[in-house]
Amino acid sequence: MSRRQKVALAVLMLPALAVVVAFYAVPAVMTAAMSFTDMDFRLRWNFVGFATFLRMAEDFLLPGILQNTIVYTFATLALFNVGLAVLLALATTFVPDRIGRVFQALWLLPRFTPPIVYGIIWMWILDPTGAGLLNSLVVAAGGRPVNWITDYPMAVIVLTNGIIGASFGMVIFYSAIKSIPRDYSWAALADGATWLQQVRYVTLPLIRWPLLFVTAYQTLSLLTSYEYILIITGGGPYFASTVWSLYAYNLAFGGYFANYEFGYGAALSIVLVVLGTVASIVYWRVFRFRDMMAEPKIEVM
């Protein structure tokens, strides 16, 4: 490549680079810097060293919040974003194509719904009075209305996030399963496998890459997302369903806690970034992510 071409390429890349720097690099660096200040609603850059991080060690709420975060992330992941997604993908490949597509489209609907609408639908479903969908069923069955959100806050946030989160894996696993040549399932059948054995020994190993991709991707996305929790339980009652990212949000911008603790909030976010990085490295190592990156996405000879 000549010098001219290199210069030309560099110039062509400038706009994209500018966007990345302006909207990603600068805020990231600012957040990192902010975590070493005690910035509050006055927005003063008053550097206090590691004070915000030391405060975390003393924050009596954090252990519970960390536990919530771990339970929320991995329960949603295991039960819904990967577990249910695999089941849905298998089910929709098993039925005739058209029915499978319609079913998937329905399941994808919440994705196209504004989060606030999705949240409100769930609040109606889980309404503590007999007017709620779930409670009307309970009442019809002769029971008494249950206050779902206050009694089972963690289950509620796992369920509400899982229902919407499963569609991502469902779509990816579905296309991965569909692209496995029919010969493999036929070979398994001829070898004497039942349907379950076929799934266990042939289908799942063949979609290993998509499985791990979805696991890693959804871990990060669950660690940092809190919008449905904010809308449906608000992190409560008290802090019973508050996760790390929501806590950071509430410290900085939150309504009821409104103390605009930008410095502490930024420090919490930085820790979250570290947590996400650690999780990625663990996946990378444990699942030999690098090996898989080099292989074709779906293993076919």
Next chain:
Amino acid sequence: MARIRLEGLTKAFGPVVAVNDVNLSIEDGELLALLGPSGCGKSTILLMLAGIYRPTRGDIYFDDQRVNDVPPKGRGVGLVFQSYALYPHMTVFDNIAFPLRLRRAKREEIERRVREVARTAQIEELLARKPSQLSGGQQQRVALCRALVKEPELLLLDEPLSNLDARLRIETRTEIKRLQRELGITTILVTHDQIEALTMADRIAVMRSGVIEQLSKPQELYERPANLFVASFIGDPPMNLVRMEFRNDGGMPRLETAGLTIQLPPSARPQLERAEGREVVLGVRPEDLRFRTEPAPGLPVAQVFMLEPLGRDTLVDMRAGQQSIRALVPGSSEAKIGDTVYLQLEVEKLHVFDGVTGVRLDLGAGEQPALRVEAKGGA
């Protein structure tokens, strides 16, 4: 081992009838080839035999037991796919062991049987590898081992050789045939390669569009094709086919077309009577067609148009009247391009088919082998 019987076997995919009313029985220990062009329903028959597809109509019997409703795992069928379909995430050992593991065979038994079958197929040293680390021929052997390890009643091979290069194909052909003989296992081989079918099979079923066109021994298929389709499908280079008219006036049975008349023995008359005044198709295999360069009165005339040396033989392209005819002669041809040659036909080597139905018409050649051929007009 098993005898296999198919009765009125039919499979339709929506409006597409892939297999249409197939009747077939296969003897214990026999190797039967299903031969036919792409899309004629060969694989569909195999998949029905393996229990993967359900027949739309008709029945499948293994040793007089109807197996239509028996699931694949209950049939004792070993299946080798054209793609081999080796599980890429398992080692060769695990691939071969898979059918045994599914049956919950004992560890030592699995170990013993996998090694045994691997030794027979000479792939023992490959057991620790992954399929992606094998050549096509090695993968093919592994697939064969996986099918054989459970000692199936019936072995189904779907184009097992088509991914191999020419030399390996010949070796593997012999190999499979040897294994099949040794084990005495009833086998169905699907192929679109006639050489494969002719060299390996005890009997061949030639298929077209879901229908069996002819079922017979390899030699008979070549010598007495039952219809036009089989005649043109079997043989390489393909049989010369010339549309002619059968005439019988004046007690002289003969075939005529522009520039070419072939007089037939009187014995041909009763067989061809129905075809009188109708079109028939005359077939001569290139290797059965001889010619001479010295003028011979009474023989059809042709012009040499092109010579294609094939090494051992030479393919001579000729024009007789408006017909293009090819002859395969041993060695190099004495005729040169542009030469006039005189065709010599032997009645036993002629095939005549109904011009409409394509069904073979007998010439009754046995009674009167002599054939007088007369050239009229010339080219």
